[in-house]
Amino acid sequence: MTAPELVEYIQSHYDGELTEAEAPLAHDCWVGVPREDVQKMAQFIVDEWGPVHLSTITGNDRGGHIDVIYHFVADGVSLNLRVGVDKAIDEIDTITPVVPAAIMYEREITDMFGVIIVGHPDPRRLVLPEDWPEGDYPLRKDDTGDEEGEENNG
Amino acid sequence: MARKFGIAAMAMELMESLLVRKPATVMYPVERLTPPERFRGKMVYDPSDCSLCGLCQRDCPADVIKVVRKRIEREDGTKETVGHVEFEMDRCIFCGQCAYSCHQGSITFSTEFELAQADRKDFMMREEPEQVNDEECDLDEDVVP
Amino acid sequence: MAKLSFPIGPQHPALKEPENLRFSVDGELVVDADIRIGYVHRSIERSCSERNFVQDVYLCERVCGICSNAHTQAFCLAVEQIAEFEIPERAQWIRMLMHEFERIHSHLLWLGVAGHEVGFESLFMYVWRDREVIQDILEMVSGNRGHYAMTILGGVRYDITDEMATKIREGVDFLRGRAEYYADIATSEQTFLDRVEGVGGLSTELAHELGACGPVQRASNVAYDVRRAFPYLQYEKVDFPIRTSELCDVLGRTLVRVQEVIDACDIITQCLDMMPEGDINARFPRRVPEGEATVRVEAQRGELIYYVRSNGTDVPERVKIRTPTLANLPASLEMLIGGQIADIPIAFASIDPCFSCTDRMVVLDDVNSGDTETMTWPELVKLSRNR
């Protein structure tokens, strides 16, 4: 199954709204889904291609909103599921019931970007040391206390 | 049973190494290994044809180089750039990018690797080119040299 | 004996790197294992998005001292994929050479450390003595024993001249012979076998489920190799088998790694034969057009994933690194539980942990001294198993 076939398959079979679906390379395809039905899409992927291997979840501060990208390997094709989370809402629901390995990567998203994962079984701090000041998200481009994170080790 | 005699294979290697083989050791302080000629050791900066363009400063991943450049007006009206370069060599990670980016070839790497110092101030280097060759090279050109 | 919980603290001879393994032990039997790392988290992702692409190559290289070339390969491939930049073919072959050189160096290093963990000092000494051969080749070719700075954006920095090629062939043949010798030492040396056979078992389903990757997965009979699944550089033109073994234990991993050293030697000789003439690097634009890319590379420990996103300037907007050791961690804890204290170092070392990679990104939280009921890693593993 090459990436373009996978994208057509998703477009035809998936009944939810797709904000983005294209396959720039033979083995790489990007699919976009609105914030609400990330769980629905995850369920769809797992039903179609069995226990899918979730490589990692990337967070990316795009100014207005934060991109949360789930990198799956489905049927030999690298499927990247992009979900835009508006900074005002700052919430996304978890996919751990469907893909348990996501638990670790979701905690990293909360740590680094402050996106609260709804229904996460173990929402503790993951990456940073215990004495890291609350509310300071290092990988966010805007303010949220970046300077003070900077100067205490300047 | 063959697995039982595995010990014998190792024992033979050990005996051979004990009796016959010469130790594979470089007696460091007395015999010193000369590194291959591509080895990146101590950085050597010759200020002769450096134009203080700052390309090296921009590409250095560890912010080792600090280029200070001023254009001053001599009494007889001729303009001249003058300045100096500071190297914090204790930050240098020997990646060779500055030598690769520098257009004038004024930064080179020698193969000398014995650089241990007792305190960090000995690593600082400050060089001042007497006359800066004014062949201006624009800083933000598009292509990695 | 009372249930004793004892930490192998950040500072421990068996662990070349700081991580805190907390074990609760019943006599000599390990009942529960937990891990806390994050002592090596150097905020590389944040620094990557503050430096331009040229500098990031060297930053990504220093994520890990052993698989430094794998990281530069992945980063350069991702950035070149965004810029749709085709690097000259000779450069691709030289990059593959460096990739396989480092595989030999990393696997030989691991074999020596495995001998050290088990108290077999002579194997440690002999394997590391032979490893110096590959270190000399790397130093001759790239100019440094560790972080080679050979792979740069747009190709490769140095060329492989002819007399270097002959030296490489000699060194690789010598190493190939030694690798075979170590393969039958590992299978016949009785005391080494006692410590390695049947230790740190990981069944095939568990390896699949816990997402183990690289030699750990292949030693549990899962034939998955990124060089075959997502071929990059010129790996289609080179033939090499995917080495698996159904032993599912530390001995299986040892054999898979030693056989991979032999395959790497063959790949190197094939690369040297098929390498076309031509220049070795093209001028890479300083500003990378907007775009993003996910690239997978078969590092020595498993599948290494890079996600790079650029916004048109010469500074990347986001660099995400997922290292193979992280994927192998749940599997490693699974191996430790039920084993002996004496097996902890060798079972844990069998996944060839590289915490400077893993920490760069993630800490697995542990149960602090009070036994609170929050989800510890083993519970998560159980959760995923009986899903």
Next chain:
Amino acid sequence: MQVLTPLFHVFVFPGFLFLVAFGLFASWVDRKLIAKMQNRVGPPITQPFADLIKLLAKEDIIPEHANRAMFAVAPLIAFAGVIASAIYVPMWSFTAVNSFAGDLIVVIYLLTLPAFALFLGGWYSTNPFATIGATRVLSQLFGYEVPFFLACLGPAVAANSWSITDITFAQSDGTWLIVAAPLSFAVAMIALIGKLERVPFDIPQAKTEIVTGPEVEYTGRRLAVWKLTFMTETIVGSALIAALFLGGPHFWGIPFDAMAPWLAGVVGMIVLAVKILLIVFFLSLTQAALARIRIEQMVQWCLVWLGIPALLNLGIIIFTTSQAGV
């Protein structure tokens, strides 16, 4: 004046100074052999001496909530045990400094003292690694101690006496007891590895698992005493095995009775030293060739592969001596 010679014997010849010097030399020989076998150069001859002096001059730390008295005295007990046992082993010529009917039992007991002291030291240093190391010392003790005792019984029964001097004397006519008790000799050698905690059985001091086990909290002078204990124990243990199985100072070509007593003593000592170094060579070879096995494997292996041959050989000797009606 009567007190001078025993003091000389305790402090100088087969006692403290000689053992320490020979222990340092043997430790150098051991490290040099292992290094040469591993294809490297190895330390200079003054290395063990330098290590010892450096350790003696280092700061001495006692963990505060450890039991100070026991922690401090454990190494001394071990060292005293080893030095005391040297008196009964014939080092000079065929007769030891002092011998009586049951000195073989006393020497074997004194040689187990370091293991017990190591256990006490480890147990009282309240460090989790040391505790686990201490329990391992004891469990390993069961593995090698009983076979070692049975192995030593072989020559005792063959020479029909419990005193080491008589046993060596019985061998002075050229019939080394290794001929009569080959299996016991092998068992004794392997048990010696366990006693000295060298590689195949160095489980209590496993460097990579529990960080040198019981000795983890020791520094400075006490660590020096521990190191010395194990060095001198190598000498005394090898001398004991040489005396019991390899005929002590005896060698065929040398006409001992024709020589002057002091010359016979010197020659005897040199021959014994050579035999001891041969045993040290065997220890180094096993250390370089083998990996460390687990504790339960060790105890299991020892009871099967050491216990049974020792018993077998003992039975054969008893049978032959009773048959021959000696």
Next chain:
Amino acid sequence: MLNGLVKWARGKSPWVCHLNCGSCNGCDIEIIAALMPRFDLERLGVLLEGTPRHADVLMATGPVTRQIRDRVVRVYDQVPDPKFVVAVGTCGVSGAPFYPGYNVLGGVDAAIPVDMYVPGCPARPDAIAYGVLRLLATLDPDAQALVEEIEANHDTEGLIYTPEQMAAQREGTEATLGESPARNNDAAEA
């Protein structure tokens, strides 16, 4: 005379304990490679000890991250006097490429006092051996003699990217960067 002997003994048997304060383990491997048959520091008396309790020289590698800082200090206190600290690798010396990062506190001297800095990324085993020798030079005279002898004949003539080569590269003539400079040197002289 006694402390002469002690000084000699300290110079002759520096037991080493390796401490990783967040290093990428490139330098850690080189420290261990220094003990392997090729460089074999055991002939200088160096032994790798597991616990800081038994060590004299603490080989610290890597930038000190925020989390490991107090553990580094605790390990440093465990080492009995007289103790030395050698910061190995550019990260250990100054925290180099990672230093102004949010989780990195700088070089090893941000946590513990350092006696000798050995730069290099990774520092070659013989560079580490040279660092140890310089550290011991204060203690015993023949290490001092060796250090002076090395200082005397530092070879700096093996340059890379010789000026001629850079000039040729600028005009885009045939000498591409890849050519090994040694050949260029002879070409330049010939």
